[in-house]
Amino acid sequence: MFHLSQDSGNKKGYEQFDSVLTGLLRRILDTNKRVQEAACSAFATLEEEAAEELAPRLEVILQHLMCAFGKYQRRNLRIVYDAIGTLADAVGEKLNQPVYLEILMPPLIAKWQQVSNSDKDLFRLLECFTSIAQALGTGFSQFVQPVFQRCINIIQTQQLAKVDPISAGVQYDKEFIVCSLDLLSGLTEGLQGGIESLVAQSNLRDLLLQCCMDDDSDVRQSAFALVGDLAKVCPVHLRPRLSEFLDVATNQLTTPKLNETIAVANNACWAIGELAIKVRQEISPVVMTVISCLVPILQHAECLDDHVDTIISCVYDQQGVNKSVVENTAITLGRLAWVCPDLVSPHVEHFMQPWCISLSMIRDDIEKEDAFRGLCAVVRANPSAALSSLVLMCKAIASWDEIRNGELHNEVCQVLHGYKQMLRNGAWDQCMSALEPPEKDKLSKYQV
Template sequence: MVYADDDESLLEAEEDGSLPDRDQDIKPRFHSSRFHGSEDGEDDDEDIVNVWNLRKCSAAALDILSNVFGDDILPTLMPVVQAKLSCSNDEVWKEREAAVLVLGAIAEGCINGLFPHLSEIISFLIPLLDDKFPLIRSISCWTLSRFSKYIVQGTDHQEGREQFNKILMGLLRRVLDDNKRVQEAACSAFATLEEEAAEELAPCLEIILQHLMCAFGKYQRRNLRIVYDAIGTLADAVGGELNQPKYLEILMPPLIGKWEQLPNSDKDLFPLLECFTSIAQALGTGFAQFAQPVFQRCITIIQSQLLAKVDPVKAGFQYDREFIVCCLDLLSGLAEGLGSGVESLVSQSNLRDLLLQCCLDDAPDVRQSAFALLGDLARVCPVHLRPRLVEFLDAATKQLQNTSKLKETISVANNACWAIGELAIKVQKEISPVVLTVVSCLVPILQHAEGLNKSLIENSAITLGRLAWVCPELVSPHMEHFLQTWCFALSMIRDDIEKEDAFRGLCAMVCLGFKFIQVKANPSGALNSLVCMCKAIASWHEIRSEDLRNEICLVLQGYKQMLKDGAWEQFMSALEPSVKDKLSMYQV
């Protein structure tokens, strides 16, 4: 794991931070389209060692060994690490650097064994942030970031809080390092710490923003992208805390300056668009003062890219769909942040027609972001979607058909499914022409849930509930075909407003469907569904809505009246104690 003498990184590490980047220094970057729900994939760690060589492979191997064997490797490993760390001679700095890399590599797998010594390890690493060797400074940033979770957990006591502040200030100092490699490592490490610390950062916001905006003026193109990411992550972490004039005065002028300086076809706009998306969501209505030019530019970029797709000569540049995806996601951020305040901007634009075009695009990532925006607009200004509602619903429904292909475009299907549910509760009966088609697509998804994305299952269950809520007379006659699998999916969803909507649909459908259930002809079928329904009802930690509690009570009372001659008591006695305990609040 020690740097070889001919390692390119040793030469790169001497680079002056004031030297402009060459085009070949800038790695391609990929924007991940907006996704509504809990994604299954975990982000890879932002790794400080990005070239596959013997050093990197050895570090990766040690990471895997630590995850497989855990603390068992520590008695063999730690004496070697301690010996290397105690070498203060400048000639063996590479050995010291490798030892710091070791601590980062085993941070996850050996955390139980390291935990009692963590305060000591971190106290040792903090001074290394100011080491004379740039590669020791950069690896110390990365290694500290690997312990972010535990550093933040320690802030509930005085000593831990002091250590957290030292790390925070140490990383911010390194964000302003003169070395590009250290800048990159510090900014990435700081973004990781931000994600863990969240609102803990609020008291330090002013000093954090001052450092980040100072970096913004200092960095070359490649590292500027990482500053945008750190600013966006900060906005996600502290949310509305950012919405104070003193913070906006530090943050917004430099960003708007850069925004005005970059042409519409410049790829350096991508990270800035992403950064604005996070800021718009964090500031909420506080972003209104910046919204109009941002909204209008997104519309202009989408229009010009759609033109370039058909006629690059006329557009004056080559089509790049990533511009469309980033702009759609920023418009989603505006809709989410401004709420109904975005309505005046939408009403004065041709967004509806552009959005429909994007919903029909041949590229899955464009459709994915388009359906996310469709759902966000359905929430805040559905009136502007109505003139083309049938076309939007048709486009969204098509994404749910053919379950065998769903795995290829699962994120598109997920967002389309969510958007249909959002439209349903806003347009009510106007959704009726597509209800049965959508239900016929959602049921197979719930029935073949294994191997499918968790979010798609949740959104399918919620949308099915929303359709049943607005059109129970259409859905109810078919419920025996899917009630069990649907209830099972509902029981897996966390308590929130979307789950409430789904249960309103369940209650509306079952109450209407009592006349369709032939209990005498098929008592076991009805009871099988009832077990699943009771488990779904018991999955709530707390139902805040009193009227929903009353509706659930009516459903259970209805079943109780249908199951006569001791059948209800027999059914209740067969339920798991935890389920029975939860149902006791409904007096059944």
């Protein structure tokens, strides 16, 4: 695989890259089906590695892919869907140019209209549209209405097919629901508030709640991802059944066989946090139940480092998922603390230490900001409870490269200065001496 230098003078590297790309694109249009398959597979790998390097070459790539789209037979057509979706993931918003959309969208829309709601080829097409919608963002708005409505229709039909396949006219297959939910998430993520009017005119809320209660974990996993996405952009449409969404999300965290549904619990945890910062005090009825589920996850997060699988092994069964679970747990705990500090602060001493350790591992972003707002809120409400974890809290604060939000920066300053005034007789200096030099340097931003 070629790795191109950022140096614009790396002419030879780009010539080699273009030579490989041209060769692959030519082979994609080969008449031999096995050559087509091998070329598409190799091109998908190239897409993932080259990523944005493909952007200047998008027009010729799309022309070849859509030509293949028109000539491939059914089996290899699925590979083209994957190649288009991977391309959209790789180049992102750079795909949102009229010249590219004129090449890409008409053949896809024609195929979209041609494939029936019971055809399993629809799975790959739905997945392809998901990547395109996320890449185009608001640029997908001109295509969104029929795509959104079809997803609703598919979910509705499949839910009926589950109980009465004769009336539905199709056999139940959960993958139709999962792919439709994922595409609705992609539309929501891409269009943001632009999805609101379509949600308002649909029965998505009721269908989604039903999916959240489905007995299949894959359906629930995708359903809670969509709950979280909708909470971010149009929570008003979840509010009429908010308590039901919260109850069923909380239930995912209390299941006795958490290891079998950890991805569902992870998405449910994230969705609760997204709902919390939108509905604020309305989250209060489930706060203590959720916290009682989240705290054990944080308390045993050391399993990540020590590979200990005897303690709460139900939670830590896959290294990749573990990190995400711990991060989402720490963030959601912070969001609940932010909106309901009076409920959370009396219990903070039970989880302050592992919470701070987990917060230290999270990259700087808006979710981390929310979590630290919660940290500041509970520390202000119950400062003595955090005293024994002060060093770890300082390390968590020092984990920031920079707190860009001025309001949060000031809150952190106030917390640190409050403890500095509280700790007398060298206690503050003793706390500072436990920090590494780079951590002390980071804290100097807060004038302590």
